[in-house]
Amino acid sequence: MGRNGSFHIAIDDVTCVQCAGCVSICPTEALHMQGLTLECHDPTCIGCDLCVRFCPVVALSLHALSAPPVRAEA
Ligand code: SF4
Ligand code: SF4
Numbered sequence: 001m002g003r004n005g006s007f008h009i010a011i012d013d014v015t016c017v018q019c020a021g022c023v024s025i026c027p028t029e030a031l032h033m034q035g036l037t038l039e040c041h042d043p044t045c046i047g048c049d050l051c052v053r054f055c056p057v058v059a060l061s062l063h064a065l066s067a068p069p070v071r072a073e074a
Helices: 021-025 050-054
Strands: 008-010 031-034 037-040 062-063
Touching: 008 037, 021 031, 021 050, 050 062
Parallel strands: none
Antiparallel strands: 008 062, 031 037
16 A cells, blocks of 8 residues: 555546445545545545455546655755
């Protein structure tokens, strides 16, 4: 499991059937329905992969974002 802000959830709007199951299963409430459209607030996602494994139509995919470079102390 990773840090907040390290992940992006890609949503296939064509495949998604708006069942909202992923919204219910997300432990950090990163996913929500905006009307009939599923949206993800990526900074809240911790990369647990639960939503990806839960989705019955495989509409979600999890992507790790590259971490910002750590600046060395001068
Ligand atoms: S990977 Fe985990 S934290 Fe991120 S949106 Fe899916 S269920 Fe929520
Ligand atoms: S579980 Fe899958 S089909 Fe259901 S709302 Fe989430 S992405 Fe859409």
